[in-house]
Amino acid sequence: MDKTIVIENLTKTYKNNRGIQDIYLEVERGDIFGFLGPNGAGKTTAMKIMVGLMKPDKGDVKINGYSVLNEYEKAMKNVGCIIESVIPYPYMTAFENMKVCGRFYEEVNNSRIDECLELVGLFKYKNEKTKNFSLGMKQRLGIAMAILSNPQVLILDEPLNGLDVEGMVEMRNLILKMAREYKTTFFISSHLIHDIELTCNKVGILYNGRLLDVDSTDNILKNYSSLENYYLSEVDTNVGV
Amino acid sequence: MSVFKAAYINELYKISKRKKIMAASILSILAVVGAAVIVYCLNNMVGIRATGSSEFSLLVLSVLSYTLIPLFTAFVCIDIFSGEFTEQTIRLTLTRPVSRAKVFSAKVLAAASFIMANLLFIMILSTIFSFIINGTSFNLFKIFLSYILEFFPLFVFSLVVILICNITRGTTSAFMLSVLVFILFNGLEIIFPYYKSFFFTSTFDWYRLFLGSYINYYKILRCFLILSGYSIMLFGLGYYLFDKKDM
Numbered sequence: 001m002d003k004t005i006v007i008e009n010l011t012k013t014y015k016n017n018r019g020i021q022d023i024y025l026e027v028e029r030g031d032i033f034g035f036l037g038p039n040g041a042g043k044t045t046a047m048k049i050m051v052g053l054m055k056p057d058k059g060d061v062k063i064n065g066y067s068v069l070n071e072y073e074k075a076m077k078n079v080g081c082i083i084e085s086v087i088p089y090p091y092m093t094a095f096e097n098m099k100v101c102g103r104f105y106e107e108v109n110n111s112r113i114d115e116c117l118e119l120v121g122l123f124k125y126k127n128e129k130t131k132n133f134s135l136g137m138k139q140r141l142g143i144a145m146a147i148l149s150n151p152q153v154l155i156l157d158e159p160l161n162g163l164d165v166e167g168m169v170e171m172r173n174l175i176l177k178m179a180r181e182y183k184t185t186f187f188i189s190s191h192l193i194h195d196i197e198l199t200c201n202k203v204g205i206l207y208n209g210r211l212l213d214v215d216s217t218d219n220i221l222k223n224y225s226s227l228e229n230y231y232l233s234e235v236d237t238n239v240g241v
Numbered sequence: 242m243s244v245f246k247a248a249y250i251n252e253l254y255k256i257s258k259r260k261k262i263m264a265a266s267i268l269s270i271l272a273v274v275g276a277a278v279i280v281y282c283l284n285n286m287v288g289i290r291a292t293g294s295s296e297f298s299l300l301v302l303s304v305l306s307y308t309l310i311p312l313f314t315a316f317v318c319i320d321i322f323s324g325e326f327t328e329q330t331i332r333l334t335l336t337r338p339v340s341r342a343k344v345f346s347a348k349v350l351a352a353a354s355f356i357m358a359n360l361l362f363i364m365i366l367s368t369i370f371s372f373i374i375n376g377t378s379f380n381l382f383k384i385f386l387s388y389i390l391e392f393f394p395l396f397v398f399s400l401v402v403i404l405i406c407n408i409t410r411g412t413t414s415a416f417m418l419s420v421l422v423f424i425l426f427n428g429l430e431i432i433f434p435y436y437k438s439f440f441f442t443s444t445f446d447w448y449r450l451f452l453g454s455y456i457n458y459y460k461i462l463r464c465f466l467i468l469s470g471y472s473i474m475l476f477g478l479g480y481y482l483f484d485k486k487d488m
Contacts, residue, residue, distance in 0.1 A: 053488040076338040087329045103247035104337040
């Protein structure tokens with residue numbers, strides 16, 4: 001199989017001794033990988049390193065075979081992402097925000113921007129300044145920005161944050177459609193375990209900065225009644241160790 | 242190159258979208274108009290000849306290059322660095338397929354473009370008012386040369402502010418520290434007059450070296466080398482901090 005994301009011995013320790021330690025992970029093309037873990041487990045740290053917002057103490061991340069540390073532009077060429085909450089330029093309209101992001105891609109034009117805004121239900125607000133947007137609207141805009149260049153890889157940190165139920169379902173369907181039709185690879189972190197169960201075909205559990213286990217959702221659901229039970233069981237087993 | 246161009250256009254676009262650019266333009270106009278009114282009154286009502294033909298533009302430059310222009314420069318640099326760090330909008334740029342070296346260079350170039358545009362705007366305004374006040378022919382080349390040369394020390398100041406933005410955490414602290422450094426360097430020039438030439442603020446009027454009847458090439462070269470040295474060191478250090486920053 002084609003390995004789209006390879007995380008090798010990724011380590012980052014903060015001054016308070018928290019962080020992530022020796023994470024090794026491979027995600028294949030077309031996978032929807034769910035990154036599960038409690039608050040402070042290190043999910044966002046790992047994802048920030050994956051998209052170059054942070055430098056690791058040790059290790060590397062390769063996306064489509066390119067190192068994020070040494071070949072950043074090539075690695076990020078086909079990547080879209082949302083890290084933590086989406087914060088657009090407040091003094092610009094939704095369209096202008098998209099335009100600023102779109103300038104980095106030759107294939108993105110005004111009609112593609114309109115198409116993405118339509119897809120996330122923001123087309124009618126495209127000329128409104130984003131300082132007036134609600135949390136959910138900003139999140140939708142972030143999703144539109146992430147899919148703007150038709151990326152092969154989407155790294156989404158808590159993508160459902162602030163979305164209403166309708167928005168969550170739409171987002172889930174969009175993820176499933178992109179993975180099915182375009183073989184887009186997803187790396188999603190969330191603490192909404194039910195959504196991970198419904199969306200992801202592979203799950204990794206991060207706890208106290210360590211990756212406890214990686215398994216396919218089908219496999220997990222053969223042995224456990226729900227993803228929640230699997231998660232609790234893995235955490236219990238490893239906390240005791 | 243296309244990626245760098247995109248980053249540069251984005252930075253200019255962001256600067257143009259901020260309200261500060263309008264405030265800078267209005268204040269520049271007011272400053273030039275105010276100076277013109279004062280000079281006109283002195284020339285025609287009090288009977289004191291305040292400035293000659295080309296001198297009005299140079300008078301405006303000598304006053305604004307120590308006051309409004311560095312202030313606007315600091316505002317813009319703080320907006321494009323500290324402002325984006327604080328608002329976390331920097332992530333929108335840094336998660337695109339563009340290296341930090343290109344983002345940093347694009348931001349510095351955008352700041353430089355703003356300084357040049359601001360200087361040219363004030364030059365055009367002051368030249369128009371020179372014409373209104375004196376109505377005689379004036380040395381356009383001398384005015385143009387002075388404004389172009391003033392770009393260099395202001396660019397060094399912008400790199401100082403950019404370095405401060407990459408050290409401090411917020412916009413207010415960056416602004417306060419920038420003002421403090423500007424005042425401190427000006428103060429040090431007075432306290433240590435023998436070492437004056439080593440402080441970049443002493444070069445804010447280096448264009449005068451080109452205007453006299455005797456041109457001191459040695460002094461010009463020294464100023465140029467000092468400013469170049471400052472630029473290289475500040476750019477390098479600023480980039481180093483920007484590249485290391487966890488966002």
